[in-house]
Amino acid sequence: MDSKAYTAGLAKLREVRDEIKPRERQLAKIQSELDKLRAERDDNVRTLGTYEKAKAERLATSAGLSVIDVVALVPSLGPDVPASRPAEPSPTDSVSDEDAEPDPPAQAIKEPVGAPAPALRPAAQPTVHASDAGQQIEDTEVQDHDLAVVAEGAAVTEPSPASAPAAPVVPDGEQERTLPSIPEGADGDRWIYAEPNLTSKRPNFKQAARQMAFLDTATGVLVWQAGTVTLDLGRASVAEILTAVYATVPADVERIYITAGDPWHQNAARHQFLKDAVAEWLNGPLPEGWQVESSRGKDRQAGHLVHPRNPVGRWQRGKDQHTEIRSVGEWFDPAGADPATVRAAFVELWKALRRHWDDVVLMGSPSQTGRDLWSRTIPAKAGAKWEDGYPVMSQEIRGLLHATAGQGRTELITPPRVPERVPGWYEADRTFAYAKHTWTSGVGVPQRVTAAAFAAMSEKEQADALFSPSHWQVRVTIPKDWDHVGLLPAPAPGERAWHYPYEGGRTFTTWAGGAEVNLALRNPLQPWRIEILDGLVWEKGDPLKDWSNKLKDAWRSLRARAEVHGDEQQRQAARLASRAVRSILLYGIGTFAQRPRxxxxxxxxxxxxxxxxxxxxxxxxxxxxxxxxxxxxGGFARDPYAHPEWAAGVWSAARAALLSGPTGTKDPATGKPARAGALHLPAGSILAFRTDAVYSSVRPSWPYSGEPGDYLLKGALDWEQTTPTSDEEFYVLQGLGRAALEGEGE
Known part of the structure; x- marks a missing residue:
């Protein structure tokens, strides 16, 4: 760079500065006005909340807040407000944003007297292998007598309640979230019902197929059913893409998948957040005659989805032509595959699924496809147990599960819990993990089990309840000499944050699924003390089993095809298609959670x-x-496919199996599945958890047979490393470990 270029650069920099300053002032003004309005709103809520007939739900709707936010401002509207059943609209009624049902009222957790959970016999001694709490006793080798409670007089070490104050686990000045609870007495009992006229039924129609095209915006290569062309896309704005694509392909192509290029990030450097760059791209100028889509259909949504990495843009021309621009990253990482290979992957995916669903239609996203395919496995035969459909839980129970059932475990363990330097870095990832945990789920209306009801049960009845699909409010005491990772999630600061207390002697209150409660009671190291405060217990059923088995079969067939096909493009297409099957199951389960819209x-x-x-x-x-x-x-919609109890059960089982679970290989010493998980590695060696993966400083030697739930070594650095203390450092080591392991195989 010479002095002339430098001077010109300074001039340009000043121009940018001058453009930024007025916008910063405008944003500051908007933020100041917004803060004043929010303060005024909160004052009004507090004032109106003093009215003796004030209702949290009415205030929430009028204020544009959730019921939980209103209760936080006016605590008196919480426990004293009985939960009322919603009105009974027709199951076919649509729910607008304005008419969306409010969140259920949140009740602050009290500290009632808990009923101690019985000591459960571990399935195996820690010197051999750990029990499989995460599978909710899936293994066929486990017999009824293995599930029995420990007989009186049996030698089981039970931790004593903590008398010393717990060690702090949250930063100064921050408070853990208080999880909601079910109201006491009759008010809480009124939560236990199914939504009237709302069940999951098998559809009596076939989805409409949508023609697709695949576009690499970096190279301009476009592939669709009729052929391949290279387009001049300019800067790949929305207008340029729509103009170039529809000058080439017919109007009945309704989905354009971007395989590479990420055009929505082209101005990312100008924005603090990726979502802002995406929003700017989606809202760019349109060609004449085009507008943002405003109509809706059975499988079509209006408007854009502003997602930082996988956005969805929806437009229409006239009344009849509709199109979406989506990222193929919703389905899988294309890993450099060209558009022709990506299209071949979708063809392979459709063929593999059609073996099990003759009416399969690939919808816009894997989550939509997963839910549609599941709906076509709902029993329809006369006389089948659930031929009338699976009932949807009450809005109150759905709201409770939304607030108290987390998803995958994400945790970075840093010094001083682990050394600042570790002898190595290893990533062990569970293959197709969620497919391992769909064999049983809770169905029907749950039974509420209070502390008093649990205490009144026999030990056999208590064990049966704990081994059933269930969700428990518990008081947990960690053994004083515990020296390994935490076992149960607890609320941390943040809207949906969770952490895993591990300090010996610590007592905390939380909600946890039956799989995790079982793991805490039956873990291979030392049982934790669990007191039952409240709980929901469902009847055992298998609503996901047929769906999951079909997806697992498609996944296996595609993986086999990827190994043996003679054409490299087809091998890569089959590999990508197998990953798409994984996404269908993973995100399909997520749709059951039915988060607030x-x-x-x-x-x-x-x-x-x-x-x-x-x-x-x-x-x-x-x-x-x-x-x-x-x-x-928008609150919770009347969604006939809302089953957060199923998603919560799978997530709980997967988190438990991350600590101790079976592999697909038999242990020669016991004849039972060999066990694997974080609790089978030395204390102090666990460095991180990421949903289905364990990261450690010790190389795991767990057997791998390629079955769902098995641990695959995905990264390895066999030399001393500095322990990561931030997400940025973690992802650097993750990438280096994967590259190093791949190099070992070359």
């Missing part, structure tokens, strides 16, 4: 940059040169 949208700024009004109840999430982006919590 988050609606996003954007509005164009005024002619002089004025910020327009956003919809009632929405909050401002981004500001670009041309648009503001907003977000609104």
């Amino acid at each position: 988050i609606t996003t949208g954007s509005i164009e700024l005024g002619p002089h940059g004025e910020v327009p009004e956003i919809p009632d109840g929405a909050r401002l999430t981004g500001l670009t040169d041309t648009h503001v982006t907003w977000e609104r919590n």
